[in-house]
Amino acid sequence: xxxxxxxxxxxxxxxxxxxxxxxxxxxxxxxxxxxxxxxxxxxxxxxxxxxxxxxxxxxxxxxxxxxxxxxxxxxxxxxxxxxxxxxxxxxxxxxxxxxxxxxxxxxxxxxxxxxxxxxxxxxxxxxxxxxxxxxxxxxxxxxxxxxxxxxxxxxxxxxxxxxxxxxxxxxxxxxxxxxxxxxxxxxxxxxxxxxxxxxxxxxxxxxxxxxxxxxxxxxxxxxxxxxxxxxxxxxxxxxxxxxxxxxxxxxxxxxxxxxxxxxxxxxxxxxxxxxxxxxxxxxxxxxxxxxxxxxxxxxxxxxxxxxxxxxxxxxxxxxxxxxxxxxxxxxxxxxxxxxxxxxxxxxxxxxxxxxxxxxxxxxxxxxxxxxxxxxxxxxxxxxxxxxxxxxxxxxxxxxxxxxxxxxxxxxxxxxxxxxxxxx
Ligand SMILES: Cc1ncc(COP(=O)(O)O)c(C=O)c1O
Numbered sequence: 029x030x031x032x033x034x035x036x037x038x039x040x041x042x043x044x045x046x047x048x049x050x051x052x053x054x055x056x057x058x059x060x061x062x063x064x065x066x067x068x069x070x071x072x073x074x075x076x077x078x079x080x081x082x083x084x085x086x087x088x089x090x091x092x093x094x095x096x097x098x099x100x101x102x103x104x105x106x107x108x109x110x111x112x113x114x115x116x117x118x119x120x121x122x123x124x125x126x127x128x129x130x131x132x133x134x135x136x137x138x139x140x141x142x143x144x145x146x147x148x149x150x151x152x153x154x155x156x157x158x159x160x161x162x163x164x165x166x167x168x169x170x171x172x173x174x175x176x177x178x179x180x181x182x183x184x185x186x187x188x189x190x191x192x193x194x195x196x197x198x199x200x201x202x203x204x205x206x207x208x209x210x211x212x213x214x215x216x217x218x219x220x221x222x223x224x225x226x227x228x229x230x231x232x233x234x235x236x237x238x239x240x241x242x243x244x245x246x247x248x249x250x251x252x253x254x255x256x257x258x259x260x261x262x263x264x265x266x267x268x269x270x271x272x273x274x275x276x277x278x279x280x281x282x283x284x285x286x287x288x289x290x291x292x293x294x295x296x297x298x299x300x301x302x303x304x305x306x307x308x309x310x311x312x313x314x315x316x317x318x319x320x321x322x323x324x325x326x327x328x329x330x331x332x333x334x335x336x337x338x339x340x341x342x343x344x345x346x347x348x349x350x351x352x353x354x355x356x357x358x359x360x361x362x363x364x365x366x367x368x369x370x371x372x373x374x375x376x377x378x379x380x381x382x383x384x385x386x387x388x389x390x391x392x393x394x395x396x397x398x399x400x401x402x403x404x405x406x407x408x409x410x411x412x413x414x415x416x417x418x419x420x421x422x423x424x425x426x427x428x429x430x431x432x433x434x435x436x437x438x439x440x441x442x443x444x445x446x447x448x449x450x451x
Contacts, residue, residue: 035435043431048350070424073279074253077343083341087338116344121284127260147213156215194223212240216247225391227387231262243266244264250273250274252274264286281339292326300329302330304329377396394418401450
């Protein structure tokens with residue numbers, strides 16, 4: 029980290045040397061009095077690619093020109109769009125295209141995955157999850173257990189953090205898995221915790237869970253498009269994610285799931301089914317008994333939103349053009365840079381709760397005046413997010429943020445902290 033210098037010209041030099049610098053101009057940046065805002069909210073709603081509008085218009089045009097025939101006709105028949113998205117997502121998820129299905133929304137998909145991967149039997153009934161899991165995961169899992177006439181308070185084991193940072197060391201997770209051993213049916217964690225920004229050791233957790241005979245799933249809302257994933261090689265059973273954060277798929281974007289290849293031809297697999305999960309070559313024969321597609325698209329239920337496909341597709345084209353390896357390289361450098369700047373500007377009343385194992389996100393915990401700091405940052409053109417009761421989260425991302433923006437942010441933060449007598 030010593031190679032960094034905390035000054036503007038050093039930040040600008042890094043931007044000049046950045047092989048991804050031109051990608052910023054592929055996005056629409058929110059404006060503040062005619063000037064680009066600094067948008068550090070890739071962890072919340074990624075920015076709109078400029079190409080997205082044209083991609084939507086293309087679908088509208090096909091609909092206008094060909095009506096329902098657009099599913100089958102033209103250079104980009106709608107029936108083939110799912111395969112394109114599977115291909116685009118595969119390197120980002122570290123998966124084979126056949127292990128991916130692009131469908132629905134995250135919470136919906138979690139329910140669908142629970143049907144398939146939570147199979148309580150005998151003593152093996154427990155689910156291990158984070159105490160500070162994203163609330164929707166807790167609602168989904170608790171309500172699913174109630175639906176099975178099981179008591180969520182008896183089934184769910186919540187991993188508690190030792191303190192207000194909400195960080196849970198990986199070793200504690202592995203220990204909990206070993207402690208509960210043969211009672212565990214499922215381990216379900218966020219890949220990156222939404223609050224602390226902690227990146228979990230998904231490979232180690234998966235190994236530990238499989239060693240005691242449990243299934244493993246991850247909520248990758250904050251991990252996909254952010255950190256390196258090797259879902260196939262890690263042998264994760266399933267994962268689900270939303271696409272509106274680091275994937276820039278737009279508000280309410282179509283989400284995705286991963287199902288490991290070894291489960292794809294499991295004839296005993298329980299699944300809620302619909303006609304869009306039927307094998308594609310015979311879907312329109314309209315047979316009245318289900319025959320699953322041979323890949324993860326078997327979990328699809330309904331006719332997809334082609335407009336939503338277009339939004340996600342336009343962003344995945346940018347990921348492909350930039351190259352996932354180069355994106356990860358810049359992500360790693362940005363993380364080191366923000367960590368370096370942070371160390372220079374923090375005050376005693378402000379604590380960075382994000383551990384060194386992380387993606388783009390940093391979470392700053394304020395003892396006091398956190399909301400005032402947030403408001404002043406917004407006034408100065410910085411868009412970060414405020415989490416009750418006292419956390420500011422920020423996530424500079426490789427595709428559209430610069431090293432100079434990070435420098436300017438920490439400079440402004442330092443000035444605000446001084447003015448509020450927090451430094
Ligand atoms: C970690 C995490 N899980 C689940 C969700 C819920 O996603 P959705 O509203 O797409 O179902 C979110 C939404 O932000 C999230 O951040």
